[in-house]
Amino acid sequence: xxxxxxxxxxxxxxxxxxxxxxxxxxxxxxxxxxxxxxxxxxxxxxxxxxxxxxxxxxxxxxxxxxxxxxxxxxxxxxxxxxxxxxxxxxxxxxxxxxxxxxxxxxxxxxxxxxxxxxxxxxxxxxxxxxxxxxxxxxxxxxxxxxxxxxxxxxxxxxxxxxxxxxxxxxxxxxxxxxxxxxxxxxxxxxxxxxxxxxxxxxxxxxxxxxxxxxxxxxxxxxxxxxxxxxxxxxxxxxxxxxxxxxxxxxxxxxxxxxxxxxxxxxxxxxxxxxxxxxxxxxxxxxxxxxxxxxxxxxxxxxxxxxxxxxxxxxxxxxxxxxxxxxxxxxxxxxxxx
Amino acid sequence: xxxxxxxxxxxxxxxxxxxxxxxxxxxxxxxxxxxxxxxxxxxxxxxxxxxxxxxxxxxxxxxxxxxxxxxxxxxxxxxxxxxxxxxxxxxxxxxxxxxxxxxxxxxxxxxxxxxxxxxxxxxxxxxxxxxxxxxxxxxxxxxxxxxxxxxxxxxxxxxxxxxxxxxxxxxxxxxxxxxxxxxxxxxxxxxxxxxxxxxxxxxxxxxxxxxxxxxxxxxxxxxxxxxxxxxxxxxxxxxxxxxxxxxxxxxxxxxxxxxxxxxxxxxxxxxxxxxxxxxxxxxxxxxxxxxxxxxxxxxxxxxxxxxxxxxxxxxxxxxxxxxxxxxxxxxxxxxxxxxxxxxxxxxxxxxxxxxxxxxxxxxxxxxxxxxxxxxxxxxxxxxxxxxxxxxxxxxxxxxxxxxxxxxxxxxxxxxxxxxxxxxxxxxxxxxxxxxxxxxxxxxxxxxxxxxxxxxxxxxxxxx
Numbered sequence: 001x002x003x004x005x006x007x008x009x010x011x012x013x014x015x016x017x018x019x020x021x022x023x024x025x026x027x028x029x030x031x032x033x034x035x036x037x038x039x040x041x042x043x044x045x046x047x048x049x050x051x052x053x054x055x056x057x058x059x060x061x062x063x064x065x066x067x068x069x070x071x072x073x074x075x076x077x078x079x080x081x082x083x084x085x086x087x088x089x090x091x092x093x094x095x096x097x098x099x100x101x102x103x104x105x106x107x108x109x110x111x112x113x114x115x116x117x118x119x120x121x122x123x124x125x126x127x128x129x130x131x132x133x134x135x136x137x138x139x140x141x142x143x144x145x146x147x148x149x150x151x152x153x154x155x156x157x158x159x160x161x162x163x164x165x166x167x168x169x170x171x172x173x174x175x176x177x178x179x180x181x182x183x184x185x186x187x188x189x190x191x192x193x194x195x196x197x198x199x200x201x202x203x204x205x206x207x208x209x210x211x212x213x214x215x216x217x218x219x220x221x222x223x224x225x226x227x228x229x230x231x232x233x234x235x236x237x238x239x240x241x242x243x244x245x246x247x248x249x250x251x252x253x254x255x256x257x258x259x260x261x262x263x264x265x266x267x268x269x270x271x272x273x274x275x276x277x278x279x280x281x282x283x284x285x286x287x288x289x290x291x292x293x294x295x296x297x298x299x300x301x302x303x304x305x306x307x308x309x310x311x312x313x314x315x316x317x318x319x320x321x322x323x324x325x326x327x328x329x330x331x332x333x334x335x336x337x
Numbered sequence: 338x339x340x341x342x343x344x345x346x347x348x349x350x351x352x353x354x355x356x357x358x359x360x361x362x363x364x365x366x367x368x369x370x371x372x373x374x375x376x377x378x379x380x381x382x383x384x385x386x387x388x389x390x391x392x393x394x395x396x397x398x399x400x401x402x403x404x405x406x407x408x409x410x411x412x413x414x415x416x417x418x419x420x421x422x423x424x425x426x427x428x429x430x431x432x433x434x435x436x437x438x439x440x441x442x443x444x445x446x447x448x449x450x451x452x453x454x455x456x457x458x459x460x461x462x463x464x465x466x467x468x469x470x471x472x473x474x475x476x477x478x479x480x481x482x483x484x485x486x487x488x489x490x491x492x493x494x495x496x497x498x499x500x501x502x503x504x505x506x507x508x509x510x511x512x513x514x515x516x517x518x519x520x521x522x523x524x525x526x527x528x529x530x531x532x533x534x535x536x537x538x539x540x541x542x543x544x545x546x547x548x549x550x551x552x553x554x555x556x557x558x559x560x561x562x563x564x565x566x567x568x569x570x571x572x573x574x575x576x577x578x579x580x581x582x583x584x585x586x587x588x589x590x591x592x593x594x595x596x597x598x599x600x601x602x603x604x605x606x607x608x609x610x611x612x613x614x615x616x617x618x619x620x621x622x623x624x625x626x627x628x629x630x631x632x633x634x635x636x637x638x639x640x641x642x643x644x645x646x647x648x649x650x651x652x653x654x655x656x657x658x659x660x661x662x663x664x665x666x667x668x669x670x671x672x673x674x675x676x677x678x679x680x681x682x683x684x685x686x687x688x689x690x691x692x693x694x695x696x697x698x699x700x701x702x703x704x705x706x707x708x709x710x711x712x713x714x715x716x717x718x719x720x721x722x723x724x725x726x727x728x729x730x731x732x733x734x735x736x737x738x739x740x741x742x743x744x745x746x747x748x749x750x751x752x753x754x755x756x757x758x759x760x761x762x763x764x765x766x767x768x769x770x771x772x773x774x775x776x777x778x779x780x781x782x783x784x785x786x787x788x789x790x791x792x793x794x795x796x797x798x799x800x
Contacts (some may be wrong), residue, residue, distance in 0.1 A: 008540070086658050107660035108531075108542035109612030116611065130660070132542030174542060200539030201547070 001307045003115045003124040006133045007182035012158065015185055019143050020155045021303035022296070026147075028065070029299055039068035042309050045098040047089070048127070049075040049105045054270060055127050055137075058294070059102045062301035068309070071098070086110060087119050094120035100308050101125070108132035123308040131172050137269055138178030140300040142186055144289050145224055147296065148265055160187035165217045167193045167250060168228030168277055171200050171239075175269045176228060180208055188224075193217045194250065197239040214250050218259050225260065226267040227252050230277045247276050257282035265289050346378050347758065352386035352722060354712070355688035362391060364718040367761030367783055372714055384766075386722050389755055393692050393711040394426025394719030396699040397669065398489070398518070398596060399572060399644035402428070402459070404450060405443065406435025411649040411739050413450035413459060414773065419647065419669040419738030420457045421764040424721035424754040427458040428647075428669075429703055432469065433494040439464035439475035441483035448485040454773070455780025456764045460703055463487040465497050465506045465517055474502075474509060481513035488704040491518035493572055494619075496554060498524050503558060507567035516594075516702060518570040519558055521579070522620065526550035531660060533606040533621040541610065543659065546621045548576040555579050559586035559593050570702055571595045573646050575620040577630030584639040594641040594702050597631050599668055599675035602643070604628075604744060614655045614662030615744045618648070632685045635694065642699040645672045649740025667740040674750035677725060682751060688725075721765075722756035729753060737770060 007015070028036060044063040046056050056072065063070045073093070086105075093101055100123040103111045108130030115124040128134040145162060146154045164183050170176045170192050183190050184207045191209040192199065203210055211217050218225070230250075232243055240246045247253075252266065257279065260266070266278075266287045274280045283290060347364035354360060361376040362369060370378075397420065403411035411419075413430070420428050430447050432438035438447060444461035451459020463480040467473050469492045480487040490510050497503045497519060510517050527550045532538050534545020555571055559582065562569035574580060574597050583595045600618065605625050608616040616622060634640040648665025655662050668675075676695065680686040686694075692711055700708030707717045729735070731745040757765035762779035764771055 085653065085656070086661070087656055105658065107658040110658040110660075112612050113614075113658050116613075130542050131544075177540070177542060201534050201545055202536035202539045205536045206539075 003111075004135050004304055004308065005112050005115060005124065005126045007135045007138050007178045007185070008133070010135075010182065010185060012185050015139070015142070015182060016156065016158060018139055018300075018303055018307065019146060021307060022139070022143050022300040023155050025302040025306070026296065026299040028302075029295075035065050035067060037067045038306060039063070039066040039309050042068045042099045043071065043097055044068045044100045044102060044305060045071045045073055045093050045096075046127075047073045047075070047093065047101050047103045049103075049110070050128070052104055052128065054294070055104060058297045059127060059301050061298045063305055065298070066302055066305055068305065071096070086114070087117065090114055090117065090119040094122065098122045100305060102127045104128045106130055125304060125308065128174055130174065131177075132174055133178045134174040135178050135182070136297070136301055136304055137175050138182040139304070140293060140297045141179055141226065141267060141269070142182055143300050144267065144293050144296050145265070148289065158187045159183060162188040162224065163191070163220070163222040164188050164224040164226060165191045165193055165222040166226045166228065167214060167217070167252070169198045169230050169234065170194050170203065170228070171198045172231070172234070173228050179226065180206055184208070191217055191220070191222070195240055198234070214256065218256055221261050222264060224265050224267060225252065227278045229269070229271065229273060232276075243276055251276060252278045252282045254279045254281045257285065257287070260287065267293060269293065345761070346381040347384060347718070347761070347763070348376060348378055348381035349384045349386045349391065349722065352389055352391035354391055355692045360391075362712060362718075362720070364758065364761050367717060367786065369712055369714050369716055369718045372712070384722070384756055386756070388724065388726065389722040390688060390725050391712060392424065392688070392721050392723055393696040393708060394721060394757070394759065395424045395673065395695045396703065396705060396708060397425050397428040397645050397647070397672075398642060398699040398703055399493070399598075400428040400430055400647045400669065401433070401649065401665070402430040402447070403649060404434060405446065409651050409739070413447060414454040415737070415739045416647065416649070416669070417451065417454045417456035417459065418770055418773070419667065419736065421757050421759065422737045422754060422770055423669040423671070424673050424723060424757055425457055425669060426719035426721070426757065426759045427460060427700065427705055429460045429462050429489055431493045432462050432464040432491060437464050437468050438462065439467050439469075441476065441479040441485070444480050444485040444487050445483050452780060452784065453777060455759070455776045457759060458705070460489070460705060461485045461487055462489045462491050462493070462518070465490045465492045466502065469495055471495060471497060471499060471502065474506060477509055477515070478513060481515060488515045489518055489570070489702070490515055491520065491572065493518065493520045496520050496522040496524060498554070500557060500561070504561050504565060507562055507569065508565050511565070511567045514704070516568045516570050518572050519554065520572050521551045521554035521558070523550040523553050526553075530621075531617070532609050533623045535606065535624060537606050537610060541612070543609070546619075548578050548623070548627075551576055551620060552578040552582055555582045559583070559591050562593060563589065563591045568592045569594075573598050573601065573620055573644070574631065574634070574640060575601050575623050575627065577627045580630045580634040580639055584634070584637075587639060594698075595634070595639065596642045596644040597635065597640050598646045599643060599672045599679065600666060600744060602628060602631055602635070602679040603675050608744065612659045614657065614659050615666065615742055615746070617659060617662050617664055618666050619664035632680065632683070635680060635690070636685050640694075642694050642702065643672070643676055644699060645669050647738070649738050650742050652741065655742045666742055666744050667736065667738055669738065670736050671731060671743060671745050671750060673723060673754060674731070674752045675745065677752045678750060681725070718758050718761040720758050721754055723752060724755050725752045727751065727753040
């Protein structure tokens with residue numbers, strides 16, 4: 001894998017391959033010494049033009065568990081906020097010797113522009129771009145669903161037949177977009193639930209079903225309900241009248257959560273607005289995977305960095321790749337794309 | 338007569354007019370002196386035009402020359418050179434300069450720079466509102482009565498969105514026999530807009546520029562124009578719905594004219610799918626259905642003219658993420674080739690239509706005289722010789738302005754301009770620009786001749 005820019009471009013086998021490597025990485029995380037020497041000598045730069053402590057520390061933990069050197073470059077308070085261009089920043093990182101750049105940017109497509117530009121040769125991982133995509137979030141969500149459903153037998157499995165309902169601000173959500181493409185590629189059926197103001201124009205042309213009514217969606221007994229963070233500033237732009245009405249119509253209340261099947265899971269990419277899009281009881285119930293998602297995020301991002309940076313043609317300092325440490329892992333030829 | 342004009346006599350041999358007629362063209366004293374087969378003239382500079390199409394000089398009603406104020410993007414001289422190599426002999430320079438062209442001083446300066454450069458006739462467009470701020474009218478009367486005799490007024494780049502102000506502008510401009518050229522974009526519906534709103538914008542996560550934001554303004558303005566009995570020109574139509582609204586307005590007898598750019602006839606929103614900011618333009622590239630509707634609008638006369646919206650930008654304005662990139666693309670150098678590909682090679686229009694929509698009609702809307710009859714005896718010699726059988730991979734080497742933000746780089750385009758003649762002197766020969774100082778000298782001699790003889794042509798270009 002040269003870059004990870006979107007889930008839309010991922011094929012089914014490739015996506016399953018990434019999830020399988022993440023299973024290996026999760027096994028590593030269970031060990032007493034949770035560290036692999038695989039990426040020793042490699043430099044991973046976390047280039048964040050937007051604040052996102054959660055995503056950044058997840059990538060940082062992932063890179064460090066693979067023994068990579070990590071540089072955190074926050075655009076806030078740096079030369080970027082004084083007008084330095086994306087191009088100059090990229091060329092600076094290239095000159096420093098970055099092997100991979102994990103980029104979070106407020107502009108949709110900025111990681112794709114970096115990958116195509118020739119400004120920098122490093123592998124680019126999209127850690128969230130504007131309202132476009134957040135592919136590692138979707139991959140960790142898929143990983144979490146698959147692991148809940150299949151446990152240690154998850155390797156090689158798809159999400160065929162799994163019904164996923166995504167609720168909330170789809171319009172502004174890169175998480176929703178990445179999940180729509182990835183989950184459908186993996187065989188899940190996806191429905192979107194939101195007020196019409198918060199659905200992207202043309203969403204009826206997506207490979208999903210679109211509903212306005214959360215109760216109707218819950219009555220269809222989905223396997224997964226994914227709640228998205230709602231930003232209260234949206235009400236000022238007339239997307240909905242006020243938080244109270246939003247919560248009443250599209251919030252996962254205790255009462256709605258109780259109508260879910262017992263085996264259904266409740267997901268949230270975080271950070272949550274408790275009491276707005278999700279009740280505390282729903283967020284803390286046995287159905288909730290919120291903390292598992294965080295844990296799995298590290299394993300999944302380890303897998304992505306591993307696939308990006310440990311190309312089979314390059315000389316390796318150590319033969320101890322994840323397959324060598326995880327007895328049930330796939331063989332090297334299938335994971336080293 | 339200046340020595341640099343040579344004999345001042347050009348003899349174009351064996352050219353083919355848009356209607357298929359084969360004819361020689363004899364140019365003397367800046368005018369077309371004679372048309373017909375087997376012409377001869379002693380001392381004439383001969384141009385072999387066998388196999389070349391002779392088209393009347395192209396007139397662009399919508400050009401951004403950037404001077405004064407943004408000379409790093411383009412100057413009147415560099416933009417004039419881009420125009421000449423594209424077969425143009427007249428351009429209308431939009432008002433969004435710095436300072437804005439909202440006073441007599443600025444439009445006279447732009448006019449003078451154009452005359453000094455000499456490659457094309459530069460007609461300044463005046464701002465509708467002071468500073469393009471959309472609050473109060475600019476000095477429309479002063480600009481109309483200035484030496485530049487401005488007749489087209491536009492806030493292009495922004496829409497005159499206030500309905501009352503637009504009404505007043507239509508009425509006030511009517512007083513001076515001019516026309517308001519509206520950039521139709523409802524601002525609230527396009528807040529932060531980045532590309533056409535549709536399935537693709539939703540996937541790409543780019544804020545949408547909905548078709549209705551254009552169509553609603555056009556609908557409002559044709560009704561306003563009808564109500565106050567004014568002329569209205571709509572800049573760069575981009576949607577199928579806009580074509581429908583203009584078609585309806587014309588059927589109703591409203592005095593509206595409409596333009597479309599070459600890029601809206603040729604490119605679609607799909608070009609934006611990898612965030613290549615060369616394809617970021619305002620109004621945005623639309624769906625294939627819109628491109629089809631625009632072509633049909635040309636075919637049935639709903640759309641009157643093609644104008645380039647040539648919008649040069651410095652490299653750094655495009656060498657960045659999509660959101661941060663400037664809107665606009667250069668278009669003068671590629672316009673005729675793109676029009677050939679979109680309309681001629683696809684069978685939508687004939688070359689006689691092209692002479693109308695790229696020369697006669699834009700000159701009429703801009704009240705630029707001398708273009709009403711095409712290449713005709715006794716009229717100023719403004720024409721271009723075009724090799725429609727040529728084909729080239731368009732590259733930076735084909736650009737002559739300062740901007741390299743062309744969406745056609747590495748695209749194979751048909752046709753090539755071989756010769757351009759402006760006011761009787763060559764600005765392009767053998768597919769290359771004549772040197773700037775030679776052109777400037779020829780232009781100076783032409784002006785001296787006009788002043789000296791006081792012929793009818795003196796007013797012809799400032800009508």
